[in-house]
Amino acid sequence: MRKEVILVGSGGQGTLLGGHILAEAAGIFDGYNVSNSGRYGAAARGDVTVSEVVISDEEIDYPKVTKADYMICLSQIGYDKYKNVLKKNGILIADSFYVYRTEHKNTHFIPLSEVVREKTGSEVGTNIAALGAFVRITKMVSKEAIRKAVKEKTPKGTEDFNLTIFDIGLGKIKEDVKVDEREQDLQEEYISILEADIQQR
Amino acid sequence: MKTEIAVKYLRQEKLPFIWCAGCGHGIILASILRAIDGFGWSKDEICIISGIGCCGRTPGYLDFHTLHTTHGRALTFATGIKFANPALKVIVVMGDGDSVAIGGNHFIHAARRNIDVTAIIFNNYIYGMTGGQASPTTPVGKIASTAPYGAIDPPFDIVELAIGCGATYVARGTAFHVPALDNLIKKALIHKGFSVVDVLSPCPTAFGRRNTMKGVVENFTWLKENVISKSAIKGKKGAEIGKRIIIGEFLNIEKPEYTEIYKRDIIDKVRSPSP
Amino acid sequence: MPLLLSGNEAIVEGALASGCRMFGGYPITPSSDIAEKMSLRLPKMGGKFIQMEDEIASLGACLGSSLTGIRSMTATSGPGFSLMQEHIGFAAMAEIPCVIVNVQRGGPSTGLPTYPSQGDVMQSRWGTHGDHPIIVLVPFSILECYTLTIKAFNYSDKFRTPVIILSDEILAHLREKIELLKEIDVKVRNFPEVPPEEYLPFDSRYLVPPLAPYGKGYRFHITGLVHDETGFPTADPEKVRSLQERLASKIPEEEVRDMDVRYMDDARICLFSIGSIARSALRAVLQLRKKNKKVGFIRPITVWPFPYDEIKRLSRDLDVIYVCEMNMGQIVGEVERAAECDVRFIGKADGTIISPGEILYRVMH
Incomplete structure (x- = not known):
């Protein structure tokens, strides 16, 4: 069994840390073999960041993602850039505020950043909430493993906060909106506003 | 140099020196040895390191731990040796091109760190060994094999450079004013921190010959006539000093030394459990 | 853990x-x-x-x-x-x-x-x-x-x-x-066996003479110039030759050679690669093996000294070696020097990793 996960976001959303935590959970606490790598660059300044995690119960030869089984996506431009990496029937977990249009059938739009903002006043931790949703939907790694990895990898003093956010993601937040319905909801105007916003960023 | 000092510190089988007649380098070397002998240091605790050039050959004659490195990089090796084993006394001898041209970057950073290394610069205004090319201390207008119409690049003042970069002992001497040089080198060697002695050393072969000072005597006479000591200029006006080069001690201050700071503020701190 | x-x-x-x-x-x-x-x-x-x-x-x-x-x-x-x-x-x-x-x-x-x-x-x-x-x-x-x-x-x-x-x-x-090792095999450098007065830092009786640390009583000279056994400069052709020959022979290929060789017993084709790209090559080998292709895998771990003798020996039973490297063709030249079979190059230097798919495509076509 070899499963490939790709996490895509904008600089500052904690994409790389999210991948690191997932790899730590799967590798160290759930006992799989893992390979985790990031793509960085000017990402700290708002560019698209990508973290790849390969999880396997066999020796991992090629350590990078070729065709991902799962994608966690926190940014529309990130999706547009990396959509071809996700298998056609791959599972996509998308933040419904930052990602508004996808081509994958198995898209789970989840208002991760909105709920985190509602509950904590800021969007810090959306990456951790996304891991919660990932565990709930894919069952690839155990909740306990992620909890342990979160404790280890998040800054001292923020562990409890991050664990709370993980639980938010883990719980079913709202009915996941299916891709078709969502497409209808989106007004052209709304899209153009978002596009302008993204370009500004 | 006194016979007993020569016998004690020179590798006899390596003599004679490769230096030309009239070169000042041997005089500076004798001065260094007198200072070391005066302190009674063990030969096993002394490291002497050089770069490339006439001056670079100095360590080869000396019965210490000696290291003849690459051009301009002597201070980098010296930094590693001192940092790894602060018990060693580390002396670097460099030429003018060696220290402030190709090695300029290392020079300014060794000074900035104030690491306990003594840098003695055998400054003869020229690349002697390679045939008299212009160096960063060649005075404007002087002739060199790569400055056949006279040098136009303004020269470095090594004393000011060293002070500006953070050295904590800075002096200038010459191979003519030997008792004064003995004193400056002694003080530099016992100074804790980065110490620099810029020593003007005649090079009749590569510099003097091209600049109307063919003979050995003329070269030393030039030093005699064109140098004035710091103590001698007290009370004198600018016009009286003229263009003469000032020798003496320019800076002697105490500042925390690099290897000591590393031990105190880093090693000891991270190793002792915080209160 | x-x-x-x-x-x-x-x-x-x-x-x-x-x-x-x-x-x-x-x-x-x-x-x-x-x-x-x-x-x-x-x-x-x-x-x-x-x-x-x-x-x-x-x-x-x-x-x-x-x-x-x-x-x-x-x-x-x-x-x-x-x-x-x-x-x-x-x-x-x-x-x-x-x-x-x-x-x-x-x-x-x-x-x-x-x-x-x-x-x-x-x-x-x-x-x-x-x-x-x-x-x-x-x-x-x-x-x-x-x-x-x-x-x-x-x-x-x-x-x-x-x-x-x-x-x-x-x-x-x-x-x-x-998993970090509990016991590390640390072999530190040899200390001279002779007293300081007899010590030669470049003693030609040894292939690798012991190196005394500074500050331990062994005072000697080190230079970047060509030197004799004592460490002092020399241009005597005989002494220069002696040093050059000792330097050239002091690292024996057989001793430091380390290779990762897999699936070579029946192989007719071999994928040769080093470092991270060998991961792609290994994947490609496994996928080709699944299609019953007789493909082997060679990965030098010690790349210099290059294992010429070993490659020569292994190549005798092969039809072709594909050398996969993330450059415009470097180690492939060494493989060509050693191999007694056809050698082909798969490489690029565009900043992207050579994927198993790219290697497969080249081998299949």
């Missing part, structure tokens, strides 16, 4: 476990986190970290500290590695042990700072002027980043030579699970 480490972190663990207690470095992507981790960890073990003014100085400081008997390391990438060539030559000539990590990135010049390449394979062998011995180890996993660093220190002390670890940007920031 196993640890999830990046290649750069694993190199740090390997160095510290080997007793490396001095690191002189200069920041450069993608090697900087080695320096960062060393600056954090070394003082806790009584070791020293110094950030030098450039890469020339970094290696200079390491060679200085190594002369006092302390295991020393530096790490850099492409442009910094170019600067270090001067002191790699000095270390080779003066026979001073040291470990140099080169985390390869795209080149030439500033190149592609955050993208991988294997463009320094030949530079790691011939980057400095003059004939000189060198050992170059190429890890292909995070575990090997760790174990080869330990090996690098042992080789550098045993053979009195600079040892280069040729990592790359892929391994630098790839995280994998590794």
